[in-house]
Amino acid sequence: MTSLEKIVHLATQSEYDCIGDEGKIFENIDLSKIDALGQGTKHDICTSSSTRRVVDQNEVLGDVTRSGICHSFTANGRCISMFKTLFTNYCTHDCKYCQNSTDYKGPKSIYSYTPEELARITISLYKGNYIEGLFLSSGVSSDEDLITEKMIETLKILNDKYNFAGYVHFKVLPGVSYEYIKQVSEMADRLSVNIETPSKSYLSELSSTKNYVNDILKRQHYIKKLELKKELPAGQTTQLVIGACGESDFDIFKRTLKEYNEMMLKRVYYSVFNPITATALEGLSAQPTWREHRLYQMDWLYRVYKFSENEIKIAFDEDGFLNNKDPKLYIALNTLDSSIDPNDAPYDELLRVPGIGxxxxxxxxxxxxxxKIYKREQLLNLGVRVKNATPFLKINGGEYPRLDRWIECQTQ
Ligand code: SF4
Known part of the structure; x- marks a missing residue:
């Protein structure tokens, strides 16, 4: 039994009887359907999760690649757990990396929920205290509006019949009509459309059926319009698959800037490519997880530290790739010539020192x-990561020996 099946099984067997009659829904549902539709969202990211991947080991804790229940952050920064599922795994698109694609050559069972079924499963998990929200995505049938209508119907049942006010992250399907996006924005906290690649030409290498401008960018514009009217509390996000079509990190960075500055996104998520057996890209090598990690650090420098575009450009090599070093450290090594005195450096200058956030x-x-700051312990007490910061600081008039910048801060 996989972990999601176990959770659903537990939710229906709860000794506290908090499920009540809702548990009966499971008598008629094949648990493997719940599992398959959970597995189908494995590569959909709802929070930054770059870490080591643990694959194909059933009895491990904390594996971010597992499907079923995932974590995200609400608009006020609270961490919540969500039931992450597809509405259906039937899809008429041919994305080369996806197991739901028409190009997939492996054995495939097609499953779909009914709105009532999915609403009742969500409520059962919610009442069992396993989740606080729902992350709802779907494969895309030839009529994306029709499938969205059913997904919306699920939210209506949750709201109207079960009085559910938990967090909802809703994946807007490529090509869906504005009217449906508007309807769902009134019931969901966060909307996202997966942009997948940094440009139209890269997407055309991965799918012959998705139209970058019309199916994706136009829908992002619709969501932005709704967000400007304050109809979306947790805003809009998107996700890129990293390394499936030879794009550089700089291509990704340029798209990220557009997403934040033009589309006003709350977050861009990065998911390194991992080949799935029997997809068209099964022979392509997996990308290293550090690439995802360095992209998140680059994103953080831009979004939170407010580094300029020109400063961040320093971190890319001539082919447009980040190396496996903290980009902030790399930029500091190449720009901070003289040591900085923490007693008089302006805030912005302090922020450029590795180890100071x-x-x-x-x-x-x-x-x-x-x-007066005259010793490292004071900085430590102020939350500075002194190992990284001191090679760049002048403390009590003395400069830390460079050697060069203490062998790049002991390789981070
Ligand atoms: S649209 Fe593409 S990525 Fe999404 S489910 Fe269909 S084939 Fe997979």
Whole structure:
């Protein structure tokens, strides 16, 4: 029994009897359907999760590649668990990396929920205290509006019949009409359309059926319009598959800038390509997970640290790739020539020092109003990662020996 089947089994067998009659729904459902539709979302990202991948080991904890129940952050920063599922795994698109694609050559069972079924499963898991929200995606039939109508019907049942007010992340299907997106924006907290690649030409290498401009960018514009009217509390996000079509990290960076600046997205998520057996790309090598990690760090520098586009460009090599080094450290090694005195450097300059983040830079600025900083322990107490910061600082008049920048901060 896979982990999701186990959870559903437990939810229906709860000794606290919190499921009540809702448990009866499972008498008529093949548990493998719940599992298959959960597995179908494995590659949909709803929060940054770059870490080592643990694949094909059933009895491990904390594996981010598992499907079923995932975690995300609400608009106020609270971490919640969500039931992550497809509505159906039937799809008429031919994305070369996907097991739901028409190009998939492996054995395939097609499953779909009815809106009532999915609403009742969600409520059962919610009442069993396994989830606080729903992440709803789907394969796309030839009529994307029709499938979206059923997904919306699920949310209506959750709201109207079960009085459910939990968090909902809704995947907008490529090509769906504005009217449906508007309807769902009134019931969901967050909407996302997967952009998958940094440009139209890259997408055409992965799918002959999806239209980048019409199916994806246009829908992102629709969502942006709704967000401007404040109809979407947790905003819009998107996801890119990394390394399935030879794109560089700089191509991804340029798209990321557009997504934040033009589409006003809350987050861009990056998911490194991992080949799935029997898909058209099964022979392509998996991308290293560090690539995803470095892209998240690059994203963080832009979005949170407010580094300029030109500063971040320094981190890419001549072919447009990030190397496996912290991009902030790499930029500092190439731009910070003289050591910085934490007693008088402005906030923005402190923020450029590896090991000093927005919070610790803010604390330093406040602390030095009444105190002089003359030893590393003070910085440590202010939240600075001294191992990384001290090679770039002048403390008590003395500069830390460079050697060069303490062998790149002991390889991070
Ligand atoms: S649209 Fe593409 S990625 Fe999404 S389910 Fe269909 S084949 Fe898979």
């Amino acid at each position: 927005p919070k610790s830079a803010y604390r330093i600025v406040n602390y030095r109003k009444k105190n």
